[in-house]
Amino acid sequence: MKLTQDHIQKLFRFTRKHYVEHYDLQTELVDHLAHGIEEQWQKNPELSFDEALQREFEKFGVFGFMGVVEEKSAAMRKKYLIVVLGFFKDFFKLPKVLLTVFLVGLVTIIIWNIPIGFRYGSVLGILFAHVIVVFFVLFKNRSNNELEMVKQGNKWLLKDQIYSYGNWVNFLNLFPILLNTGILRGAMPMDTIWVILGFATLIVLTGIPTYIILYIVPSKAEELLANTYPEYNFEYVL
Amino acid sequence: MANSKLYKGSLNTIILKLLDEKGKMYGYEITQKVKELTKGELKITEGALYPALHKLEAEGLLDVEVAKVDNRIRKYYKLTDRGEKETVNRLAELEEFIRSMQNLVNPNWSIQ
Known part of the structure; x- marks a missing residue:
């Protein structure tokens, strides 16, 4: 039967x-x-x-099903991380590494041209602005995804992961908080090129994953989903 | 009764070996086959087998394809190229482990 x-x-x-x-x-x-x-x-x-x-x-x-659900989520997080890491590595290989070096140089020059007294404030400002932009895009994309999900009727684990950005925002939040201790200001004044270069690298290295997570991965979402779920484009006649 | 912990450590290898032999299999088929192979020795629940499959898939050792069977979607698992290489490695590791254990437990006996 x-x-x-x-x-x-x-x-x-x-x-x-x-x-x-x-x-x-x-x-x-x-x-x-x-x-x-x-x-x-x-x-x-x-x-x-x-x-x-x-x-x-x-x-x-x-x-x-609890164990199955948990393990599947963990497996998908891993898959997502592998995808993001793959794109991240591209920024350290030719030709994209040139862009990375250029950006670090550019940020270094920008900070170098700011009067010493304002340098810490400016770096903090950039990092805070970064967090705010991430929050803004996050909510915009997330609501778009939910809308689409309602239209499509089904929820896909990897898609959720793509539009929840693997907790990147929480991680980003840490930087300005950590830097705002005041201790760094005394211990590491931004008066040498090396310190400035360090902060410029930090800004670029946090910026690249944001760009990957917010733009590259979602733009390739359909492709990734179709590869992950052969049933994604499967016509399911109920 | 056999200690199921001893089996659980080898569950992934059992799955890989099965897929190596059969080509492609779906979840239910794998769970039943694993149960059949380890019959009477242990009770691995479906709750343990699916996570193992999903983990292997996330590691890139398994690939999936779907087909519409009856009135539902069936998901088939098969080994990727990496999965095939890994199966050979893991089987060799398992055999080595069995040999070591046998030497430890009964030095005069050999599986060869």
Whole structure:
């Protein structure tokens, strides 16, 4: 006996009820449960759908789908990080490394031309402005993604990851806070080219991942999603 | 009863070996086959097998493809080129481990 389309829909609802919110994982679990139920029906055709489902679900252990969801999220975070790191490495290889060196040089010259008394304030200002811009783009893109998700009807784990930017913003927040201690000002006055070069490198090195996370990865999102999820462009007729 | 911890450490290798033999397999098929192979010795739940599959996929050792079967989508796993190389390595490691353990437990016995 085969499952009907109604049963499949019930299984999708079942996975959602058990905290599997992403479509990629839902489809896999639905196929698994469906297969398991059909196999049980072969041995025992009298068994009700709900009973067979319950038995199949119990095989996932006391925590149900929780472990699967957690591990899948961790695996996707890893995948996302590998993608970002791949783009990041490009900035240290020819030809993009020239751009990196140019940017560090440019920021160094800009800071060098600021009067000594204003240099720390300016660096902090740049880093704060960076955080603010990230926040702004983040919320704009995130709401766009949610809108699209509502239109599309399904939630994809990697897509969520792409538009939540792997907590980069929290990490960015740290810099101005750490620098604003006042201790650095005394210990490392920005009066030599090396200190300025150091700060210029810091600004560029935080700027590159932002550019990758906010622009490069989302612009390639469709391609990445299609590679990750063969079912992403799969016509799913319900 | 066998200690399932001993098996869990080798779960990834078992999955890789299965895919190496069968080409491509889907989740349910893998879980049933692993259960069948380790029958009576341990109980690995589906809750442990899927995470192992997803982890291997994230590591780039497995690739996925989908097909519409009956009225649902089925996700198949297969080894990537890296996965194939890694399978050879991991099997060699596992064999080495078994040999070492056997030498440790019973020095007069050999699997060769």
